Amino acid sequence: MKVKYGSGGKPRGFFSSIFRGVVVLALAGLLVFTAVFIYYYFQYEKVVDDRLAAGPIFNSVAQIYAAPHEIRTGQHLTAGYIAQQLRTAGYNSNPELGKFELKGDNILIKPGRQSYHSTDGATINTQDNIVQSITAENGVALRSYELEPLLITALSEDKGRAKRRLVTYKEIPPHLVQAVVAIEDRRFFEHSGVNFVRIAKCAVVDVVSHKMSCGGSTLTQQLARGFFLSPDKKITRKLREIMISFQLESHFSKQQIFEMYANQINLGQRGSFSINGFGEASQAFFGKDIKQLDLAQAALLAGMIQRPNYFSPYKHPERALERRNLVLDSMVETTAITTTEAEHAKAEPLKLAPPNVDASEAPYFVDLVHDQLVQRVNDQDLAHQSLRIYTSLDPELQRVASEAVDMGMKNVDEMVRKAHKKGATDITYPQVSLVALNPHTGQILALVGGRNYGVSQYNHATAKRPTGSIFKPFVYATAYAQSVEGRSLPEGGTFTAVTKLNDVPTTFTFDNGRQTYSPGNYKDEYHGVVTAIYALAHSLNNATISLGQQVGFENVAALGRASGISAARGTPAVSLGSYDATPVDMAGAYTVFANNGVHLNPWMLASVRNANGDIVADFAPEARQVLDPRAAYLTQSLLEGVMNFGYGTAVRKLGFTAPAAGKTGTSHDAWFAAYSSNLICVVWIGNDDYTDVKLSGAIAAAPIWAEFMNRAVKLPQYSDTKPFTPPDGVTNYRIDTASGLLADASCPNAFTAAFLNGTAPQSTCSRMGESPQTLVQDLYGNTAPAPQPVPQ
DSSP: OOOOBOTTSSBHHHHHHHHHHHHHHHHHHHHHHHHHHHHHHHHHHHHHHHHHHTSOSSOOOOEEEOOOOEEETTOOOOHHHHHHHHHHHTTTTSTTTEEEEEETTEEEEEEOTTSSSOSOOEEEEEETTEEEEEEETTSOEESEEEOOOOEEEEOOOSTTOEEOOOOOGGGSOHHHHHHHHHHHOTTTTTSSSOOHHHHHHHHHHHHHHTSSOOOOOOHHHHHHHHHHSOSOOOHHHHHHHHHHHHHHHHHSOHHHHHHHHHHHOEEEEETTEEEESHHHHHHHHHSSOGGGOOHHHHHHHHHHTSOTTTTOTTTOHHHHHHHHHHHHHHHHHTTSSOHHHHHHHHTSOOOOOOSOHHHHHOHHHHHHHHHHHHHHHTOTGGGGSSOEEEESOOHHHHHHHHHHHHHHHHHHHHHHHHHSOTTOOOOOOOEEEEEEEOTTTOBEEEEEOSSOTTTOOOOGGGOOEEOGGGGTHHHHHHHHHHHHTTOOOTTSSOOOTTOEEEESOOOEEETTTTEEEOOOOGGGOOOEEEEHHHHHHTTOHHHHHHHHHHHOHHHHHHHHHHTTOTTOOSSGGGGGTOSEEOHHHHHHHTHHHHTTTEEEOOBOEEEEEOTTSOEEEEOOOOEEEOSOHHHHHHHHHHHHHHHHHSTTHHHHHTTOOSOOEEEEEESSSEEEEEEOSSOEEEEEEEOTTOOOOOOOHHHHTHHHHHHHHHHHTTSGGGOOOOOOOOOTTEEEEEEETTTSSBOOTTOOOEEEEEEETTOSOOSBGGGTTSOHHHHHHHHHTTOOOOOOOOOO
């Protein structure tokens, strides 16, 4: 047989054999690849199916809502302001929640079936920036009307403190979708989940640079990685990522995938929470609903996806702007926007929401709501269902509280620095808490639990500390309670504002004489014989304990316990507030004086509703009469003296002029507890290690209280402060400062104090030394007129 050779000297069949071998190997490789692909395809199909079968992709988180904003006739408000509040609450954009119609100075409000309220609507008329009238749908005139509560935040989903606000694809503005696609994955709506060209290019880059730094992942791959895989950059992970991407593309439409991506993507950190999803990011960075994002803001969020912390607009505004503008240029390249539109957007400033997370989201408050929800609903999982949690919080007052604390603590820090040697590095800066209540309902309107939630989540508003001198009013209230009952003091006479007390160094015995207690006054200053109103105004320890001894230490402690200070015990030290209570407890305790002797348990949970607005649970506040209204007002009168001529005058010097009553407190901590006719506020300052802050309540805590109240009274809902009105059986009189007798024109140095009817002094300061009988006979014959009260 003759063998034929090719041009290279090889038999011609040799090449055919090689070709057939290559084809066989290729086919075999393809079969193996196909088998492996099919195996892993179905393996990861099971992974995806199991994940989908386990429940929704995202946990349905509970939404936390503020208290309804009450509109009252006479308030300084415009119809436009009311419309903005309703728009922020979701009216018109969600007709099921409610609708409104703005017509000049009038606004027609119609709640929907998912509203917190019933479906009763109203028309509010405003003129000259004042609410003139409120009319119900049936034509009845109303004195007030509550708006839809505003959303504060969503509950944390897990121990990692991740937060997100779920959005649907329809709620995402088109320019946000276009921005994300332009900068992250331009062929997203065309490819099948994987862009092999981009992957190949990135593989070359990674090989050349010896780094695994190139991107190349589609949005689908990023979603697959976020849901199912670790962040480690390995070739095997990339293969798994591709397989899961195929599965996602087979299970969901492009719109569904983008929606999941929009809810899953991490966009940095806010305080101690990670920001997940564009819905949460829109609120965190711009304070607005995602539907309200403009082009520049959408481009900023899209630009942050690559490196959220590196491009954080709060930490690195210049980087963020440069990245935003790059996204806008990319959108021009994809023809999503025009060059003119891009230039207009580039000219916009960042317009970020205030960075103070404590002011905008009340995180310490929200943590307490979460704890109470779990405790009272008795189901940990229930806290993460699609619930609407309606609370007591006033968002505007919360912002005011946070701002006041920020400003006040800068001054406190400066005082602490001055107290240390120059150049000292071991300075302990104190912590702070502020709690504000409605004195007539007990609702917690604002709560700041520390200096910075991002740094420490420990809530000082619920931390037990010795109450110090802000407890002293309960000693005087106990004395007044006995006076109302007709009982006299052991040392003689009915207790009044001008009862004489001994402020001298004294050793008190208790426990049947087995124990002794020898307190001292602040700065070891003693004043001898003083009036009760002076003793409380100047926080005199020994005078107060001497009164506590006369009325019974156990009686004082019993009133304290009834007022929410559960640790109080019947020892001499109870008179000085040596027993622990929280700032929230003390705010509740002061409702006794501000609310006619009725103690209101501070509360924050009002109602729990499901997604349709149906009631899951409602919570009623707890109230109990613990003090006669007359005794409560008489004690309040002494507390007004603290503010007007005692240690509380610091707030007057700082510009707060409305009627108020309160008390300073100084032990190892600094306290100030005081209230107006519509707000109770307690401020606490102290060190976490219980060391002495070496600052008095008057100079550390009172200025924060004043800053808060000065800001609060500028808000319409707290601007109508009123004088305190005495109940029947109590009358206010002007008392001469020097003599403690009734003041007349010849004694101009006087103060106002309340007296139980029949217990006020009978003599006037100009006739001191003469018997009341002589005075009456000289002036009026045998008919004695009643002392002239202070006009109310």
